Amino acid sequence: MPAFAKPPSAKSPSAAGPRTGPQTLAWDDFRLIKAIAERRALPAAAAALGLNHSTVFRRLGQIEQALGVRLFERHRSGYVATPAGDEMAQLAERVDSDISAFALKLAGQEIKPAGDLRVTTNDTLLVDLLTPVFAGFLGQCPDIRLDVLLSNQALNLSKRDADVAIRATDNPPETLVGRKAARIAWALYGRAVDFTGAEPVPIESLWQRAWVSLGDSFSGLKAVRYLAQHVAPERIVYKVNTVLGQAEAVEAGIGIGFLPCFIADRKPALTRLAPPDDGLGADLWLLTHPDLRHSPRVRLFLDYMAGELGRMKPLIEGEFPLSPRHADGEHGSQAPAA
Incomplete structure (x- = not known):
């Protein structure tokens, strides 16, 4: 018996009347079943669909009654x-993927650069680097509206979670295409008032100081791994799960720490304790889905961002000179290496 066919009646054909065949199902029915199957709970499925719990419960019962089969076991x-x-x-997932692929193809055939453009990045890049660039882009392209999504997670660009991703990574997803705009430099920083001497600070003494680090959720970050390998746990006195918060902690004098140069070099209260360490850096990528790379608004945005970030390379790559007491490079010979 087909999965979606109504079971035959126990009566004889003449008594039961003509067969009505498979029940007609709407796409919303498939979406509802898919949501329940993925989340295994009606409240979570209801939230994903923008419905209330009772509506999902009632519609599930109606679908099962219409099909004559039970679609879920309640445990x-x-x-x-x-x-x-x-x-x-599974059928709903295939249809959803086909719809997303069709939407991507249509978006890639735009004639005029206009409409909404969804861009995903993280708060560190947005606050200290990208917002003024976004403002310049909107000034030149008034028919485009930016929808910025802050996330450190990889969104699914194939399903239009976003049109463009701006990410700091040395391993961009193979399913996406794009260009490297710059390499984000990281260096060791401390509060300027705490390091006023003319002589370089021996690295051995720095290990004994209080340190600031990103939290355990950033354990994959190179700077965090480096500290875990070289600094005693009791010397890491402050952890925070945002780079912006880490920079503020160093500025407040809680401890010293590794920071992106484009953030720390613009804070007069901070000073570099060592030159940028390339082993701690990461590439800055502008990424999109292959089906969207020829979309006028996506192409226009990527070209503009690449040009503006290219002009900001000296800041991003830490090419500003160190403070005078480090200009001789002596401290750099003692800087930690990844």
Whole structure:
């Protein structure tokens, strides 16, 4: 019996009347079943669909009654799809992917650079680097509206979670295309009033100072891994899960720490304790989906961003000179290496 066919009646054909065949299903029915199968709970599925719990419960019952099959088993651990429910959810996923692919192709055939453009990046890049550049772009392209999504996670550009991703990474996803705009330099910084001497600070003495670091959720970041390998845990007196907060902590005198040069070099209260360490840096990428790279608004945005970030390379790559007491480069010979 087909998964979505109404089961035959126990009565004889003459008594049951003509067969009505498979029930007609709407796309919203498939979306609902897919949401329940993915989240295994009605409240979570309702939130994802923008519906309330009772509506999802009622519609699930209506769909199961119309099909004559049970689509989910109800367990204490949640809703578990039956074979029929799983088949319906998988079909919904395929249709959803086809719809997303079609939308991408249409977006790639735009004639005029206009409309909404969704850009994902993180708060560090947005606050200290990108916002003025975005303002300049909007000034030149008044028919485009930017929708900026702050996230450190990789959004699914194939499903239009975003049109463009601006990311600091040495390993951009192979499913995306784009260009490297610059390399983000990191260096060791401390509060200027705490390092006023003319002589370089021996690296051995720095290990004994109080340190500021990013939190455990940033354990994959090179600077965090470096500190874990070289600095005693008790010397890391302050952790925070944002680079902006880390810069403020160093500026407040809580401790010394590694920071992106484009943030720290513009803070008069901070001073570099060593030249930028390339082993701690990361490439800055402008990325999009292959189907969108010929879209006028995406292409215009990528070209503009590449040009503006190219002009900001000296800041991003830490080419500003160190303070006079480090200009002789002596301290650089003692700087930590990744």
